[in-house]
Amino acid sequence: MFKVIRIEESLFEENDKIAKEVKDTLRKRKILSFNIMGSPGSGKTLFIERTVENLKDKFNFGIIEGDIEGTLDTERFKRFNIPTIQINTGGGCHLDANMIKKAISEINLNHIDVLFIENVGNLVCPAEFDIGTEKNVIIFSITEGNDKVIKYPLIFSVSDICVINKIDLLPYIEFDFENFEKNLRKVSSKIKIIKLSSKTGQNFEKWIEYLKELKKKEF
Amino acid sequence: MFKVIRIEESLFEENDKIAKEVKDTLRKRKILSFNIMGSPGSGKTLFIERTVENLKDKFNFGIIEGDIEGTLDTERFKRFNIPTIQINTGGGCHLDANMIKKAISEINLNHIDVLFIENVGNLVCPAEFDIGTEKNVIIFSITEGNDKVIKYPLIFSVSDICVINKIDLLPYIEFDFENFEKNLRKVSSKIKIIKLSSKTGQNFEKWIEYLKELKKKEF
Numbered sequence: 001m002f003k004v005i006r007i008e009e010s011l012f013e014e015n016d017k018i019a020k021e022v023k024d025t026l027r028k029r030k031i032l033s034f035n036i037m038g039s040p041g042s043g044k045t046l047f048i049e050r051t052v053e054n055l056k057d058k059f060n061f062g063i064i065e066g067d068i069e070g071t072l073d074t075e076r077f078k079r080f081n082i083p084t085i086q087i088n089t090g091g092g093c094h095l096d097a098n099m100i101k102k103a104i105s106e107i108n109l110n111h112i113d114v115l116f117i118e119n120v121g122n123l124v125c126p127a128e129f130d131i132g133t134e135k136n137v138i139i140f141s142i143t144e145g146n147d148k149v150i151k152y153p154l155i156f157s158v159s160d161i162c163v164i165n166k167i168d169l170l171p172y173i174e175f176d177f178e179n180f181e182k183n184l185r186k187v188s189s190k191i192k193i194i195k196l197s198s199k200t201g202q203n204f205e206k207w208i209e210y211l212k213e214l215k216k217k218e219f
Numbered sequence: 220m221f222k223v224i225r226i227e228e229s230l231f232e233e234n235d236k237i238a239k240e241v242k243d244t245l246r247k248r249k250i251l252s253f254n255i256m257g258s259p260g261s262g263k264t265l266f267i268e269r270t271v272e273n274l275k276d277k278f279n280f281g282i283i284e285g286d287i288e289g290t291l292d293t294e295r296f297k298r299f300n301i302p303t304i305q306i307n308t309g310g311g312c313h314l315d316a317n318m319i320k321k322a323i324s325e326i327n328l329n330h331i332d333v334l335f336i337e338n339v340g341n342l343v344c345p346a347e348f349d350i351g352t353e354k355n356v357i358i359f360s361i362t363e364g365n366d367k368v369i370k371y372p373l374i375f376s377v378s379d380i381c382v383i384n385k386i387d388l389l390p391y392i393e394f395d396f397e398n399f400e401k402n403l404r405k406v407s408s409k410i411k412i413i414k415l416s417s418k419t420g421q422n423f424e425k426w427i428e429y430l431k432e433l434k435k436k437e438f
Contacts, residue, residue, distance in 0.1 A: 040258045040342045040371060041363025068343060068373075072366050091373070093312055093343035121370070123259045124287060124312035124341055143362035143385070144260025147291050151340070152259060154287075154310070166362070172391050 015129055018097035022132025025104060026115065031062075032215050033115040035095075035131050037155060038139035040121030043165040045073045046198040047139055048116045052080050054208050059113040059215070064103045066095040066120050073118065083107045094125035097132050114215065123148070127155035134218065141166040142175040149183040157187040161194065163207065168197040234348055238316035241351025244323060245334065250281075251434050252334040254314075254350050256374060257358035259340030262384040264292045265417040266358055267335045271299050273427050278332040278434070283322045285314040285339050292337065302326045313344035316351050333434070342367070346374035353437065360385040361394040368402040376406040380413065382426065387416040 026033045036044045052061050063084040065074045074086040085103045087095060100117060117133060119126040138159040140148065143166055149156050156162065162184060164177070177195070184191060194210065196203035245252045255263045271280050282303040284293045293305040304322045306314060319336060336352060338345040357378040359367065362385055368375050375381065381403060383396070396414070403410060413429065415422035 039260060039340075039363075040367055041360070067370055070369050072369055091343075091347070093341070120343065121258075122312070122341055122343055124310075124339065125344070128310070141260070141362065143360065143388075144258075148259055150289050150291055151286055169362075169388070169391055172388060 012128070015097045018101055019130040019132035022097055022100050022104065023134070025109070026132065026134070029109045029112070031109060031112050031115050032211075032218065033117065033133040033135070035117050035119060035126075035133040035136045036139060037119045037123075037126045037136065037159070038121065039123050039141070039144055042121070042139045042141040042144065043198050044118050044121065044139050045076060047163065047165065048118060049076060050198050050201065050204060051116070051208070051211065052077075052082065054204070055114075055211070056080060056082075058212075060111050062107055062109075062112040062115045064100065064115070064117040066099070066118055068092070068120060083112065089120060093120055093122050094129050095119050095131050096129045100131045114211070123152040123155050127152075127158050135160045135214070137161045137163060139163045139165050142173055143169060146174075146176050146180055149180065149187060153187045156184055156191070159188065159191060161192045161210075162188075164193065164195040165198055167195050168200040168202055231347070234316045236316075237320055238349040238351035241316055241319050241323065242353070244328070245351065245353070248328045248331070250328060250331050250334050251430075251437065252336065252352040252354070254336050254338060254345075254352035254355045255358060256338045256342075256345045256355065256378070257340065258342050258360070258363055261340070261358045261360040261363065262417050263337050263340070263358045264295060266382065266384065267337060268295060269417050269420065269423060270335070270427070270430065271296075271301065273423070274333075274430070275299060275301075277431075279330050281326050281328075281331040281334045283319065283334070283336040285318070285337055287311070287339060302331065308339060312339055312341050313348050314338050314350050315348045319350045333430070342371040342374050346371075346377050354379045354433070356380045356382060358382045358384050361388060361392055365393075365395050365399055368399065368406060372406045375403055375410070378407065378410060380411045380429075383412065383414040384417055386414050387419040387421055 038044050061082045063077050066087045069088050071086050074084050077084045087099050136159045194207050257263050280301045282296050285306045288307050290305050293303050296303045306318050355378045413426050
């Protein structure tokens with residue numbers, strides 16, 4: 001009853017090689033880069049929007065927006081007047097390093113301090129492709145249910161930061177933080193966990209402080 | 220800035236051939252089969268559970284449970300004491316027709332009236348693979364946001380039924396049904412839309428009545 005579908009190893013090797021190039025390019029310019037992953041509707045776009053709103057006077061941001069099709073999210077970013085590149089995967093379920101390599105060749109990187117890359121909404125495929133960012137972030141909404149780390153362990157295990165989003169809905173949803181964190185620690189002992197609501201702003205300052213620390217520490 | 224990742228056409232052709240075999244096998248036995256798709260946490264498992272609870276005295280059910288790994292959902296079905304097969308894709312982001320062909324060879328189909336196949340939680344990949352079911356169902360939670368039909372049109376366009384789930388959360392979430400349905404009708408004019416809450420049971424009887432009708436009409 002088991003079947004494993006594997007993309008050829010060579011494809012991953014080629015991807016990892018390009019991911020390393022991307023990482024080198026970004027590091028050389030002291031750009032702090034985030035790969036924002038999560039289910040459809042987990043709140044990835046709003047998380048980036050609120051971060052930019054909070055810090056736009058302190059840092060110069062760039063955004064690479066990954067979607068199957070359309071430019072809905074890119075339009076949401078227009079009001080910030082910051083460099084934004086739309087990648088449409090045309091059916092592809094994730095971004096890969098080559099797409100990011102091309103995207104960053106179209107932005108003037110000299111004017112960017114922090115780069116957000118919003119991946120395709122998906123808990124499976126994006127986990128398998130390193131795209132060369134400094135930090136992988138999984139945005140998880142409490143509406144998705146307690147069992148998701150057990151069902152989709154890879155994406156949590158490759159993430160440096162887990163944002164537990166939509167905590168404003170806690171009064172109306174059963175969610176067991178203790179159990180969720182216990183399972184999360186099993187797949188990633190070092191993952192940074194931040195609980196917040198991008199919608200109401202509750203606890204959002206914790207993320208903002210953490211981002212500022214990262215920027216100070218690493219660059 | 221565009222890149223299209225395509226799985227080879229031959230792979231789809233082969234899949235469609237096997238899907239047809241699966242469909243013929245199920246039809247011959249008058250089994251009404253559903254491919255239950257949706258994002259992680261949209262409520263697919265609870266939807267199936269509540270349906271079985273409602274109709275277990277009327278129909279004999281079978282369940283095929285697709286997950287990346289683990290048997291969490293299959294264990295939730297144990298209490299019903301009905302034939303349940305777990306497929307673990309080992310990283311694969313969707314079920315395919317061949318997995319279902321193998322799974323149904325392990326169930327005694329003579330005793331099944333209604334077969335639920337729960338696909339991997341994902342709005343992208345499952346849409347591309349026909350698995351031979353009579354009806355494709357997309358379970359969509361209002362917590363996922365209004366823009367999802369525009370961002371993931373394929374999965375909605377291949378679905379026969381759209382269950383808009385978690386309507387019990389309506390007082391706490393901004394969700395514009397009219398706008399959502401307008402976009403949905405654009406990608407699929409004939410799709411059957413049912414709004415309900417699998418958790419509270421609100422409107423669930425509408426789905427139950429519809430299932431009974433389908434069973435009468437088609438088989």
